[in-house]
Amino acid sequence: MISDPATSLTSAVLAPGADDDQLLHVSLGPQHPSTHGVFRMNVVLDGETVVRLKPVFGYLHRNHEKIAEGTSYLASMPYTDRLDYICPLSNNWAYAQAVEKLAGIEVPERAEFIRVILGELTRLINHSAFAGFILGDMGAWGSALMYAFREREKILDIFEELTGARMMANFMRFGGCRNDLPEGWSAKVSRLVDDYGPFLDEMEKFLVGNEILLSRTLNVGSLPREVLINGGITGPMLRAAGVPYDIRKVDPYGIYERFDFRIPLGATGDCYDRIMIRFLEMRESLKILRQALDHLPDGPIIHPKAKIRNFIEGPKGELGFHLISDGTTRPYRYRIRPPSFINLTLIEDMCLGLDLADVVIILGSIDIVLGEVDR
Amino acid sequence: MNTQSSSTTKPPPPPAKWSVPGIGLLKGMVVTAKNMIQSYYRKERMTTVQYPEERVPISPNFRNFPFLCYDGEDPKAGLRCTACTICETECPPQCIYIVIERDENGKSLKRPKVFDIDVSVCMNCGICAEVCPFDSIYMDGEYELSTQDRFNGLLFHLDRLSKPADYHLKLRPVEAGEVAVRRKAEVDKKRAVQAAKEAKAQTDKDKATPEPITKGEPA
């Protein structure tokens, strides 16, 4: 237990040392397969050991917030798809909910169910893709990613049938959803939910006992809980360290309090726990999906027709939109709390003293998407 | 559905033991081998489609780039677009450009002189189709649009954007069917109103009363 979690970094590491000429400065990225996009880390190595690590952002910066402040509320919706492009529908959801809170709009029950179904399918996509990517980071480039993407593709087909696009869904609207479910759509999702369990079994068999994976991930990159909370880490990263903080339970939004599901927690918060937590979360998502599909009500999908901040538990962590309205058709202030960006705060602390190869795994286990980091 | 929230936590998975060195690796390889062999005869293991020989059918909701719908045979006369410029204002990346056709007095003729869409800017969001009050702009399903001319080949003009209503019907039977029924009803209503007006005018003429013609539409 440390006295002040905010000062976990020793200042000696931050300041340049006297023997800097003996150190090796490596610029990891921006074009590097393990950086998950255009992202750079300035790493200082003592031999193979990391002594300093500074992330460099902004390669994908397009000032989405400025664009959003110059257009109508609805016109920002397709831009939210492009934040975290692996899971566009949770971004849609968070933004729609923020505007609903801002304007006091109610959402019909059927729309809430559809949103839960889409949100949990998105979580499945994100976590399966994560499992594939992190294996790629470990050098198992190919099989794991292909299996994960094969399953992801099935969900994307389902998304395409409903929203018209595989990834850039632009589906949620303020007060509901854009269109109703097509004929036979929920049956397809139901079949997918049935088939997903065996896929997860297979994936776990593929990975869990693997000695290479164990030696690369066990006891790599763990930090004390207090430091993680203080550093603003959210999502599976935080829960892997054993903190029961999931907004779906802590501050249930939508209709999440109606569902019976559990929050998987890890013990140590190392990279192994972070992988396993995501597998367990996928199983919980399947449970929620099953319940939502069984109880999907009929009814309208969109409500007929300041300052607020709203959070949802995105697949990568706490995704928030902070809106300030001055009563005009454009938001006065539009701010995103990007989970990927803030989860990177402690990457230096996690990597110090480890090997360069571990940096890649740790970065992979944080699960960032650069569209969201740089906005 | 259980409304009662059960305990929020679940114990973590036990880390796999290092029982026999290499057994985990072998298990993983069995999975890989299974996937490889089954990919020859099981559909769900072999998901690749041999494009362009095979194609995945696109769903009616699929959206790509916008097109403009016209009724009848003549794309210019039958164009539903009235150049109201709502789509131009609402388009998030501002890829639509409209010039309203005007007569010599500067009065709008309710049709576009220029209607350009830069598909290299368009982000396929479909908001233009959503906001259009005249059933004019819809999202297309055509996806083979590669061109050698990066600039002009990706700037679609009115002639390329105009597509007949039948095309829309083929693309999205349900939506287009609903639109067609609604439009027909509107046209019928307008015709009925027009006929009633004419009939009334006729009767008024016959009576030859000095009363001014009432402006309100007959019920």
Place this chain on the structure above:
Amino acid sequence: MSVATVTLHERLRAALPNAGISLRTNPGPSGQHSLLVDAADLPDVCRFLRDTPDLTFDFLSNVSGVDWPDPAKADAVAAPAAGEGSAPPTGGFLEVIYHLYSTRRRIGPLVLRARTIDRATRVQIPSVVAVFRSAEFQEREIFDLYGVEFTGHPDLRRILMWDEFVDHPMRKDYVAPDDYEYEPTPHAAVLEKAQRHYVQP
């Protein structure tokens, strides 16, 4: 669960009598009230909120910057509570908004605001990185995009824009550059801008 900002305000005033804290109410349907904290007292208030055993606001979720060239607008969004005689600000200012949560008590958000004196030179706000590490990158972002100088920040550099960039793009009076490569788009405005920038010989 939401925070009883009004009672918390009383509590803070009793515990930290020297700190300038006033309650601001939100007139919108969301009703998220906030506390306006004097910039100089911000780290102390944050530390008190984090370390007091029955408050435990241990999680600083979000830090937003806001530019208010027109101070009347700021008061319309976060109105001074009745009885709080705050002098109306004369010029524009920059504001930083903090959203605090308690992971232990599972409540939030508690909204804190701090304001700079003006928008030109007196734009200093003490950094809270020593209390909440999660502010590190977010304060850098606000420094980058709004130009608020966080005194005491360990590594205050631009984060999203490049180091040589001079302006602060999220400010309301920022003028977008016109030196981008011209491509034939349907919009004449783009062409005009490009032609203005690249004067034809």
